[in-house]
Amino acid sequence: MKITALGVNSAFSSGEYVKSVSLEAINHELKKIVHSKKKNEPIPIKDIIKNLSSAAETMYKPKWQSNFILEFEKENGNPYRLVLDFGSDFRHSLQGAGYKLNDIDGYYCSHPHADHIGGIEGVALSHIFNPYFKEGKLEWLKNETTNEIDLIAKRLSNGEQIPEKYKPDLFGHKSVLNELWSAARPGLETIQGVTDVNLHTYFNVKYMQDNRPIIFDDAERKWSIYTVTSVHVNAGYRQMPSYGLMLESSDGKIIYMPTDTQFMTPRQVSLYYEKAHVVYQDCETGPRSEVHPHLDDLKTLSPHLKKKLILYHYGAEPETEPDEFKEILKTGTTHEY
Numbered sequence: 001m002k003i004t005a006l007g008v009n010s011a012f013s014s015g016e017y018v019k020s021v022s023l024e025a026i027n028h029e030l031k032k033i034v035h036s037k038k039k040n041e042p043i044p045i046k047d048i049i050k051n052l053s054s055a056a057e058t059m060y061k062p063k064w065q066s067n068f069i070l071e072f073e074k075e076n077g078n079p080y081r082l083v084l085d086f087g088s089d090f091r092h093s094l095q096g097a098g099y100k101l102n103d104i105d106g107y108y109c110s111h112p113h114a115d116h117i118g119g120i121e122g123v124a125l126s127h128i129f130n131p132y133f134k135e136g137k138l139e140w141l142k143n144e145t146t147n148e149i150d151l152i153a154k155r156l157s158n159g160e161q162i163p164e165k166y167k168p169d170l171f172g173h174k175s176v177l178n179e180l181w182s183a184a185r186p187g188l189e190t191i192q193g194v195t196d197v198n199l200h201t202y203f204n205v206k207y208m209q210d211n212r213p214i215i216f217d218d219a220e221r222k223w224s225i226y227t228v229t230s231v232h233v234n235a236g237y238r239q240m241p242s243y244g245l246m247l248e249s250s251d252g253k254i255i256y257m258p259t260d261t262q263f264m265t266p267r268q269v270s271l272y273y274e275k276a277h278v279v280y281q282d283c284e285t286g287p288r289s290e291v292h293p294h295l296d297d298l299k300t301l302s303p304h305l306k307k308k309l310i311l312y313h314y315g316a317e318p319e320t321e322p323d324e325f326k327e328i329l330k331t332g333t334t335h336e337y
């Protein structure tokens with residue numbers, strides 16, 4: 001099983017715009033000099049700088065929201081790719097990691113903040129109107145000759161459902177998926193000419209519960225995956241939990257991905273920290289919002305626990321002692337388990 005970080009930054013981190021000159025432009029300028037400069041003539045530094053400055057383009061150095069891909073190896077050797085949270089910038093971070101939407105088989109949603117569900121409308125509409133998701137869907141559509149988008153809408157308006165094999169899976173706690181639907185409903189409920197649209201129209205919805213594992217095959221092994229409830233936001237009368245994932249392999253590996261959570265809240269989550277060998281830990285580095293553990297809090301943990309923590313979901317990169325934590329996660333990093 002492989003875990004890849006599509007992004008590692010906090011919800012509202014934004015990247016920076018920098019002026020940059022492409023290798024092609026530098027190459028072009030150097031060739032021009034080599035061809036035109038006469039022997040003993042000085043190198044025209046000022047001209048080179050001027051020309052390269054005018055060739056500079058504005059580039060974006062992104063900071064993507066903290067989303068992951070979990071990749072399992074199915075019996076037939078093909079991967080099953082499960083996305084853990086899909087924020088507003090998911091389509092860009094996915095592409096940045098070298099994947100297309102077609103490569104994704106399922107989605108898991110931990111809680112309804114925009115950096116975890118903001119990509120839902122793009123994900124749902126892009127999958128349903130994609131005639132190539134998955135193999136065989138185009139043939140299923142092609143009894144008639146018109147464009148695929150019309151065909152899909154026509155099938156739905158006739159009361160047909162998209163067959164399960166042509167829809168991605170959507171996993172999550174029932175309360176989260178209900179809130180996900182409430183948030184996405186205006187955009188997803190309206191397909192031209194189609195009535196009675198709901199989350200099941202787009203996805204194979206699979207509800208999850210704490211301590212009720214779903215099994216994922218992974219080559220010779222199996223992974224039992226279940227949710228762990230923790231408190232993310234406490235607004236007095238109303239709390240927003242985040243449902244993290246505990247992943248336990250048949251050969252004894254245990255990974256805990258609490259997603260967004262306050263520091264050891266409720267206290268019972270500390271049991272999962274003890275049990276796990278590796279924890280992907282959200283870590284705040286700026287002013288305290290109280291809805292994520294702050295780096296200063298995490299530094300107070302025992303050395304034994306700190307050595308399990310892979311820190312991510314930061315704004316500025318955490319400053320730690322060498323080897324204090326297991327790792328500071330970077331965008332694009334893949335871990336194999």
Ligand SMILES: [Zn+2]
Nearest residue numbers: 111113232260
């Ligand atoms: Zn959150």
